Amino acid sequence: MKTVILVGGSGNRLWPLSRRNYPKQFLKVDSVCSLFQETILRNQAVTEEFILVSGSKLGFTIENHLEEIGQMDCRMLLEKAGRNTAPAITMACLAAGPEEIVLVVPSDHKIIGIDSYKSAVAEALELAEQDQLVTFGIKPAGPNTGYGYIRHEGSRVLEFKEKPDARTAEEYVSSGEYLWNSGMFMFRSRVYLEELKRFRPDILDACEKVFSGIDMTPAVSDHGQGRRQTPFSAEPVQIDLSDVPAESIDFAVMEKSDRVRVVPAVFEWYDVGSFEAYGDFIVKDPDGNALDQNTLYRNCVNVLSINDAPDKLIVVNRLEDLVVVNSSDTVYISRAGYSHEIKEIIVENDKDERLNDYFSDTLRSHRPWGYYEVLLNEPGCKVKRLVVYPGRRLSLQKHEHRSEHWTVAGGEAFITVNDSSGTYACNQSVFIPKGALHRVENKTACELVIIETAIGRLVDESDIIRVEDDFGRT
Numbered sequence: 001m002k003t004v005i006l007v008g009g010s011g012n013r014l015w016p017l018s019r020r021n022y023p024k025q026f027l028k029v030d031s032v033c034s035l036f037q038e039t040i041l042r043n044q045a046v047t048e049e050f051i052l053v054s055g056s057k058l059g060f061t062i063e064n065h066l067e068e069i070g071q072m073d074c075r076m077l078l079e080k081a082g083r084n085t086a087p088a089i090t091m092a093c094l095a096a097g098p099e100e101i102v103l104v105v106p107s108d109h110k111i112i113g114i115d116s117y118k119s120a121v122a123e124a125l126e127l128a129e130q131d132q133l134v135t136f137g138i139k140p141a142g143p144n145t146g147y148g149y150i151r152h153e154g155s156r157v158l159e160f161k162e163k164p165d166a167r168t169a170e171e172y173v174s175s176g177e178y179l180w181n182s183g184m185f186m187f188r189s190r191v192y193l194e195e196l197k198r199f200r201p202d203i204l205d206a207c208e209k210v211f212s213g214i215d216m217t218p219a220v221s222d223h224g225q226g227r228r229q230t231p232f233s234a235e236p237v238q239i240d241l242s243d244v245p246a247e248s249i250d251f252a253v254m255e256k257s258d259r260v261r262v263v264p265a266v267f268e269w270y271d272v273g274s275f276e277a278y279g280d281f282i283v284k285d286p287d288g289n290a291l292d293q294n295t296l297y298r299n300c301v302n303v304l305s306i307n308d309a310p311d312k313l314i315v316v317n318r319l320e321d322l323v324v325v326n327s328s329d330t331v332y333i334s335r336a337g338y339s340h341e342i343k344e345i346i347v348e349n350d351k352d353e354r355l356n357d358y359f360s361d362t363l364r365s366h367r368p369w370g371y372y373e374v375l376l377n378e379p380g381c382k383v384k385r386l387v388v389y390p391g392r393r394l395s396l397q398k399h400e401h402r403s404e405h406w407t408v409a410g411g412e413a414f415i416t417v418n419d420s421s422g423t424y425a426c427n428q429s430v431f432i433p434k435g436a437l438h439r440v441e442n443k444t445a446c447e448l449v450i451i452e453t454a455i456g457r458l459v460d461e462s463d464i465i466r467v468e469d470d471f472g473r474t
Contacts, residue, residue, distance in 0.1 A: 402456025
C-alpha cells in the first residue's frame with residue numbers, strides 16, 4: 001500500500017502563524033514535530049512508499065521537514081497551480097499504478113491514538129481489497145458547523161452532507177446516524193479512476209494527458225552539473241494542471257458513486273482549523289486563559305493569547321472571550337468563536353498590494369538552503385539574518401544595485417567573492433561590492449548564521465542575478 005499525502009493549503013486558517021508560503025501543516029501543535037511530520041511518522045508503519053502532492057513553492061520546505069525526521073523514501077508531485085483534491089489524487093493514482101491500494105490523507109490533521117488509527121486503516125484495507133471506495137468517518141464529539149457529515153448505516157454510506165448550520169448540526173449528532181467527514185480515503189487506484197471516468201471523464205482525460213508527459217524515473221546524481229543530488233526516491237516532478245478542471249474528490253466521485261463505504265473511526269481526530277481548535281491543545285489557567293510565557297493577564301476570562309514573537313510581551317487587562325495572536329510582524333485580534341473569519345478577511349483584502357507580503361510570508365522566509373529573517377528594512381538599507389543549513393549553499397549570484405556586508409555570527413562560512421574564496425569564522429566579515437559574483441556555503445555539520453547588510457538603490461529580491469544554483473532557480 002502507498003500513502004498519498006496532500007500537502008497543499010492557502011495558509012489562511014491560522015494566519016498569522018501560517019501563511020501562503022507556510023501553511024498550517026508546517027506548524028507544531030502540542031508536539032516537537034509539525035503536523036506534516038506527524039502525518040509521515042503516523043503512516044510509516046502502514047505504507048510501503050509515500051507520494052506527496054503539493055504546490056511548487058512548498059517543495060523545499062517539505063524537503064527540510066522530511067530531513068529533520070529522516071524520512072526521504074517518497075515521491076513528490078509539485079503542482080504549478082492547485083486544482084483541488086480530485087486532480088491531485090488522480091495524478092497520484094496514475095503514479096502509483098492501477099492495482100496499487102492507496103491511502104489518501106491530508107497533511108494538516110492531528111490524530112491521537114495510533115493503535116486505533118492502525119485498526120481503522122486495517123479495516124479500510126479489507127474493504128479496499130474488495131474494490132470499494134473507502135472514506136473514514138469520525139464519531140462527532142458534538143455539533144460542529146465546520147465539517148461535512150456522512151449519513152451511514154454500518155459501513156454503507158447513505159449520503160454526504162455539506163457543512164450544516166448550528167441547528168442542523170445538532171440534529172445530525174442527536175440522531176446518531178452521522179459521522180464527520182475526515183477527508184481521508186482508501187481505494188485501489190484502478191477503482192477510483194474507473195469511477196472518475198464514469199462521473200468526470202474530463203478530469204481523467206486531462207490528467208492522463210499531463211501524466212503522459214512526465215518522467216517518474218528514479219533519481220540520479222547530477223553533481224557534475226552543479227545540482228545537488230535529490231534526497232527523494234525519485235526526482236520531484238513539476239506538473240502543470242492549469243488545463244485540468246478544478247474539483248474536490250467529494251463532488252467529483254464520492255457523492256456520486258455506489259461503491260463508497262465508510263469506516264467509523266474511534267481515534268481522536270482534530271482538523272485544527274481555527275485558533276479556538278488550536279487553543280484546545282494549550283493549558284489554561286482557572287479563568288480559562290491560555291497560559292503563555294510571554295503574556296500577562298489581569299482580570300481576564302477566556303482569553304486565548306498566542307505570542308509567537310519571543311522578544312515581545314502581551315499584556316491583557318479586563319477582557320473576556322478574546323483571541324489574540326501575535327507574530328513577528330502582525331497581530332490578529334478576534335472575538336472568541338469568530339477567529340475563523342480571518343479567511344474571509346484575507347480574501348476581501350487579497351488585491352491590496354500593500355498587504356500581500358503580510359499574507360504570503362512571515363519575517364522568516366524559508367528557502368531551499370535554509371531561511372532568513374528581516375531585522376531592518378528601510379529605503380536603501382536592509383539587514384537580514386541568514387541561517388544556512390549544513391551542507392547547503394546559496395546560489396552564485398550578483399547584484400546590480402546594491403553592495404553587501406556579510407558578518408559570520410555563528411558557525412563557519414566558506415565564502416566566494418569573484419575569484420577569491422576562503423573560510424570565515426565567527427565575528428569575521430567580508431565586503432561584497434556591487435556587481436561582484438558571490439556565494440556562501442556551509443560545509444560543516446552545524447547551522448551557519450550570517451548577518452547580511454545590504455545598501456543601495458534596490459535591496460529586495462528583485463535585484464538578484466543567479467549564475468549558478470543547486471536548486472534550479474533562475
